[in-house]
Amino acid sequence: MPRTPLRRVLILVCLLGLAAAANLGFAAPAAPSADTAPDPNLPAALSDAINAAINALPRKRELSAEQRKQAEEQLRDALADDQRASDEIARMQTLRDAGAQARDNSPRGEAAPKEPGLAFADWRSKLPADASSERLGDLLEQERNLLGAAQDALRNLEETLQKQTQRPDALRDELATAREESAKGVVANPALSAPPSLSAVAALRTQAAQRLLRAHLAALETEQRTFELRLRALFAQRSERRRDVDEHGQRVHLLENMLLDRANASVGDLATRLTQERDELVAGKAAPVLLDAANANLELGSDLVATVKRAGALRDVKNTYGSERTEIEQALKSTQIRIELGTLSEDVGALLLAERHKLRPVAVLEHELANLRNELAQTKLGLLDLREQQDGLENLDGAIATTLTHAGQLPVLSGDLHDGLRRLLTTRGDVITRLVSVKSRTAQLLSDAEHQLAELARTTTTLSNLLDAHLLGTPSHAPINAAWFGDFARASANALRVDPRAVAVDLSAQLKRSGPLLPLLALALLFAGIALRRRMPAVLERVAAPLRRIRTDRYRCTLQALALTVLAAAPIALLWAVLGRIFGQTSRAAPLEGALGLAAGSIALPWLALAFLYWLNRDIGLAHLHFRWPRTRRTALRALVPALAFAVIAPLFLYTWLRQFVSDDADATLGRALFMFGALGLAATAWRALREDAIWTQRGATQAEPLRLGQIVRVGLTGLFIALALAAAAGYLFTAVSLAQHVLISLAAVLALGVLHGLAVRWLMLGERRLALKRAEERRAAELEAREVEDQAGETLPEVEVDETALADLGAQTRRVLRLVTWLLLGTTLLLIWSDIAPALSFLDKVTVWKSTYADADGKQIGFDVTLRAVLESLLILALTFAATRNLPGLLEIGMLRRINLDAPTRYAITSIVRYLIVLIGMLSGVGLLGVHWSNLQWLAAGLTVGLGFGLQEIFANFISGLIAASATSSRSAASRARSCASAPAPRRSWIGTTGR
Numbered sequence: 001m002p003r004t005p006l007r008r009v010l011i012l013v014c015l016l017g018l019a020a021a022a023n024l025g026f027a028a029p030a031a032p033s034a035d036t037a038p039d040p041n042l043p044a045a046l047s048d049a050i051n052a053a054i055n056a057l058p059r060k061r062e063l064s065a066e067q068r069k070q071a072e073e074q075l076r077d078a079l080a081d082d083q084r085a086s087d088e089i090a091r092m093q094t095l096r097d098a099g100a101q102a103r104d105n106s107p108r109g110e111a112a113p114k115e116p117g118l119a120f121a122d123w124r125s126k127l128p129a130d131a132s133s134e135r136l137g138d139l140l141e142q143e144r145n146l147l148g149a150a151q152d153a154l155r156n157l158e159e160t161l162q163k164q165t166q167r168p169d170a171l172r173d174e175l176a177t178a179r180e181e182s183a184k185g186v187v188a189n190p191a192l193s194a195p196p197s198l199s200a201v202a203a204l205r206t207q208a209a210q211r212l213l214r215a216h217l218a219a220l221e222t223e224q225r226t227f228e229l230r231l232r233a234l235f236a237q238r239s240e241r242r243r244d245v246d247e248h249g250q251r252v253h254l255l256e257n258m259l260l261d262r263a264n265a266s267v268g269d270l271a272t273r274l275t276q277e278r279d280e281l282v283a284g285k286a287a288p289v290l291l292d293a294a295n296a297n298l299e300l301g302s303d304l305v306a307t308v309k310r311a312g313a314l315r316d317v318k319n320t321y322g323s324e325r326t327e328i329e330q331a332l333k334s335t336q337i338r339i340e341l342g343t344l345s346e347d348v349g350a351l352l353l354a355e356r357h358k359l360r361p362v363a364v365l366e367h368e369l370a371n372l373r374n375e376l377a378q379t380k381l382g383l384l385d386l387r388e389q390q391d392g393l394e395n396l397d398g399a400i401a402t403t404l405t406h407a408g409q410l411p412v413l414s415g416d417l418h419d420g421l422r423r424l425l426t427t428r429g430d431v432i433t434r435l436v437s438v439k440s441r442t443a444q445l446l447s448d449a450e451h452q453l454a455e456l457a458r459t460t461t462t463l464s465n466l467l468d469a470h471l472l473g474t475p476s477h478a479p480i481n482a483a484w485f486g487d488f489a490r491a492s493a494n495a496l497r498v499d500p501r502a503v504a505v506d507l508s509a510q511l512k513r514s515g516p517l518l519p520l521l522a523l524a525l526l527f528a529g530i531a532l533r534r535r536m537p538a539v540l541e542r543v544a545a546p547l548r549r550i551r552t553d554r555y556r557c558t559l560q561a562l563a564l565t566v567l568a569a570a571p572i573a574l575l576w577a578v579l580g581r582i583f584g585q586t587s588r589a590a591p592l593e594g595a596l597g598l599a600a601g602s603i604a605l606p607w608l609a610l611a612f613l614y615w616l617n618r619d620i621g622l623a624h625l626h627f628r629w630p631r632t633r634r635t636a637l638r639a640l641v642p643a644l645a646f647a648v649i650a651p652l653f654l655y656t657w658l659r660q661f662v663s664d665d666a667d668a669t670l671g672r673a674l675f676m677f678g679a680l681g682l683a684a685t686a687w688r689a690l691r692e693d694a695i696w697t698q699r700g701a702t703q704a705e706p707l708r709l710g711q712i713v714r715v716g717l718t719g720l721f722i723a724l725a726l727a728a729a730a731g732y733l734f735t736a737v738s739l740a741q742h743v744l745i746s747l748a749a750v751l752a753l754g755v756l757h758g759l760a761v762r763w764l765m766l767g768e769r770r771l772a773l774k775r776a777e778e779r780r781a782a783e784l785e786a787r788e789v790e791d792q793a794g795e796t797l798p799e800v801e802v803d804e805t806a807l808a809d810l811g812a813q814t815r816r817v818l819r820l821v822t823w824l825l826l827g828t829t830l831l832l833i834w835s836d837i838a839p840a841l842s843f844l845d846k847v848t849v850w851k852s853t854y855a856d857a858d859g860k861q862i863g864f865d866v867t868l869r870a871v872l873e874s875l876l877i878l879a880l881t882f883a884a885t886r887n888l889p890g891l892l893e894i895g896m897l898r899r900i901n902l903d904a905p906t907r908y909a910i911t912s913i914v915r916y917l918i919v920l921i922g923m924l925s926g927v928g929l930l931g932v933h934w935s936n937l938q939w940l941a942a943g944l945t946v947g948l949g950f951g952l953q954e955i956f957a958n959f960i961s962g963l964i965a966a967s968a969t970s971s972r973s974a975a976s977r978a979r980s981c982a983s984a985p986a987p988r989r990s991w992i993g994t995t996g997r
Contacts, residue, residue, distance in 0.1 A: 042215060045085075046211065047086075050075055050208070053075055054075050057197075060197045062195050063195060063197055070198075075204065077205060078208035081211070082208045082212070084215075085208070085214075086215075089218070091219050102226075102229040124254065140255040146248050147245065154244075157234065158333075161231075161234050161235070164227075165231075165337075166337065175217075175220045175221065175224060178220050181213055263308050263311075263438070264308055264312075267308050271302065271305050274431075277297070278297075281420075289403060289409065290420045290424065293421060293428070300432065303435060304438060307442055310442060311438060314442060314449055318448050321449055321452035324360075324456055331355050331463060332462060335467065339466070349476040349734070356464070356467045356468075356471060359463065362457060365453065365457040372446060376443060383443065386436050387436065389432055390429070390436060393429040393432070396425055397413075400418060400421045403421060471734050471738075472732075475732050476731065477672070477731045479730050484668070490669075491670050518582045519582065525578060526575055529571035536567075536568045537618070537620065539564060540561060543564065555762070555766055562622055562755075562759070565616055573605070573607045576600045577604040579601075580604065581597070583597030595656075595658075602653065602656045606648055606652065612751075613638075614641045617629075619634075623758070626758070626762055627761070632693055632697040637695065644685065646681060648678055648682070651675065655674045668733070675728050678740075679725035679736070682721045683721035683722045686717045686721060687718045690710060690714035690717065690718075691714065695710075720739075720743065724739060742834055746830055757822045761818065764818065823883070848867055848868075849866050849871055850865075850866050852864060874929040877922060881921075884918050884922065885922075
């Protein structure tokens with residue numbers, strides 16, 4: 001009995017031990033979770049059964065060769081489906097594991113990470129303060145490698161995250177399709193008379209296809225079920241990678257600054273030592289060769305100091321370009337996502353417009369890239385020169401002898417001169433060694449910066465083209481409604497709150513900061529403009545005086561008048577540019593600082609164009625006495641100046657000035673109102689100026705002459721400006737402003753080409769007048785000579801007629817060619833002006849007009865869409881073909897054929913063949929864009945050939961006979977002229993030649 005309590009105690013201890021063991025984890029393992037356990041509903045792999053069936057096929061005697069081949073193909077397809085199903089199951093398991101890991105790590109991911117500043121401070125505290133430059137360089141290289149790896153990881157993670165954010169819509173569609181296909185299933189339909197072996201193969205094929213459907217559906221469902229968990233994990237990883245990039249970036253920046261400070265201190269001490277050494281030699285009146293060597297060392301030291309500073313600046317430049325590149329790449333990805341979503345509303349348009357405003361001009365980036373590449377090339381050339389000097393200093397005795405020889409002295413092997421040169425050249429070798437190292441680092445920084453800038457320019461170009469292609473078709477602001485008028489009233493009230501005294505104080509401060517030179521230049525330009533306005537008419541009249549007589553008229557008078565016209569128009573425009581430079585210099589962040597400077601600079605070029613237009617059409621000016629433009633045209637053009645100033649310059653000045661301090665939404669309120677005001681003013685101006693009795697007036701033409709082109713231009717240009725105003729009101733402000741800018745630039749180009757055309761006509765007119773004067777003098781001399789011969793012989797001799805083109809015909813042909821050249825120049829100029837918005841026309845490729853086909857090399861018919869852009873390009877090519885058919889043969893005859901020894905029939909034959917070739921090439925090119933290729937025209941060629949053999953042979957024979965007759969006529973004419981040379985005197989011929997017809 002006394003042992004019973006002890007036994008109970010032992011039993012109680014054992015029970016407590018078992019309970020503790022259970023709490024410590026010695027219990028049986030838990031069952032796998034639903035996310036990680038394999039799906040028991042998915043069928044097992046069929047690869048073993050399929051491979052066994054493939055191996056057994058050769059032993060199936062009841063199958064024919066065709067049936068065996070069909071069975072093998074089905075088994076191969078079944079094996080491929082089974083492998084794809086296994087891959088889908090593996091992907092499903094990977095997704096489950098990723099989801100489970102994301103769920104398990106979510107508490108840690110939500111925990112507050114260690115502060116980046118604390119981590120950086122901890123790392124900095126462990127950095128040895130007395131570390132050598134070599135040790136710091138090794139640490140810098142290590143941190144750069146870690147930074148590059150972190151940036152690559154972040155970039156890859158950003159791409160993965162971008163794909164995941166775009167995945168839900170596609171996943172939803174794929175899942176619906178997979179469920180629909182799985183519900184239908186795969187039904188095997190073997191033939192009733194098929195052998196059992198084929199039925200078994202069909203069953204395996206069906207089972208593999210069914211397994212693939214179920215595995216694919218299960219993988220998609222798992223992907224959808226774990227999507228949120230995996231997306232949160234990716235966001236957490238991105239935050240961690242960004243912290244790594246920031247931390248390593250701070251480390252790299254600190255190490256670079258430490259190395260740069262040490263380098264600056266070291267090269268500063270070296271430059272000081274070199275200066276002292278040179279000063280000691282000067283004070284001691286050393287030999288000139290020693291002074292030259294010391295000065296050369298000092299120049300190398302100065303180059304070393306400048307190179308070290310440039311290396312530090314290049315490091316910042318490279319980092320800046322890298323940051324800008326990262327921002328632009330991210331903006332490009334975001335823009336592509338917004339565009340792919342297809343919701344291009346005014347909110348998206350405002351975001352796209354904001355991205356467009358943040359972009360630096362591509363031309364500026366390309367200019368900086370060219371400068372960097374030039375500097376890199378110069379640095380590499382300098383490195384080659386330094387290495388050559390370094391190689392020359394390896395043998396000091398030889399270098400000393402060379403230095404003395406160049407100085408005109410005999411080489412010495414000892415003495416003060418030898419020792420001094422040895423000391424200086426040894427110092428030079430040390431300086432060159434350090435300079436080579438620093439320049440090599442500079443070249444590497446330049447190369448890295450060039451790479452970053454090249455990628456930045458490429459990405460900026462891509463983003464700019466993408467934005468331009470979609471911004472013109474996307475509203476950038478909300479349409480005008482009742483709320484807009486309230487916003488406009490508030491913006492106007494903010495603009496009227498500007499204190500004039502504050503403006504005067506700011507302007508006076510800017511005048512003081514600009515110095516005396518620019519204000520004096522502005523006053524000089526103002527007085528020059530006033531003086532030229534008073535004295536220029538008398539100067540123009542004096543220049544035009546020789547034009548009244550044909551013998552004193554010279555083309556240089558026209559060139560002088562053109563130069564005076566530009567000179568009269570330039571001072572006030574330059575004054576606005578100088579004011580923009582004066583008031584654009586700012587040193588404070590006050591809202592009015594620089595606003596007037598930007599506004600003044602923005603109207604300098606428009607003012608120059610309008611001032612030139614005014615002086616061009618003044619009485620006794622260039623258009624009056626030199627170009628001989630009608631009075632009504634000159635009056636209409638001169639009346640455009642105040643109208644355009646009121647509709648263009650005033651709104652542009654006010655908008656540029658007010659938007660700097662009114663509000664961030666100045667574009668939508670004041671900017672839109674000013675633009676609509678200017679557009680409607682331009683519409684009224686165009687309607688008034690383009691009437692029949694204004695700009696379109698021709699000298700010697702009656703008012704009843706049809707002016708269909710002028711009417712089309714008048715209605716079209718007026719309607720265009722009204723449409724731009726309505727587009728701005730509807731919210732397409734960016735589109736309207738871009739198109740209006742290009743239209744105004746195009747009108748300025750038309751004015752410039754009009755001046756060039758007037759100069760060319762003036763030159764041709766002078767040539768014709770001189771030619772007429774020369775012919776009149778020759779005719780008078782011939783008449784006098786004929787009278788003398790008649791008086792001496794006592795009989796009347798027949799007058800010799802000169803075989804030449806009439807002056808009027810020559811003028812008509814030349815002016816026709818001049819018009820053609822002018823139109824070609826105008827077309828080229830307009831293409832250059834409108835080329836920057838060419839990507840915006842990409843939407844024309846999305847408008848399908850009709851469908852067509854063409855045959856490839858194998859004769860297979862391939863279908864394609866004929867878009868609206870192709871139709872417009874085809875119409876343009878056909879129109880150019882028509883114009884070229886009418887004008888190019890005449891240009892060929894006047895410009896080339898008359899300069900060689902060819903008679904009229906031969907020239908006519910050549911120009912006819914050229915005309916036919918132009919028609920053929922133009923028609924094939926034009927209709928080819930419409931989907932009618934040569935493969936579609938072969939039947940026409942075959943039919944035409946048959947027709948030539950039967951019904952059309954007479955027409956074709958006449959055509960060929962005409963060409964042969966033209967050539968034969970030219971040969972007979974040449975032979976007859978050759979035979980008559982011995983019996984008849986050769987007539988005097990003009991340099992012009994004969995006409996072709």
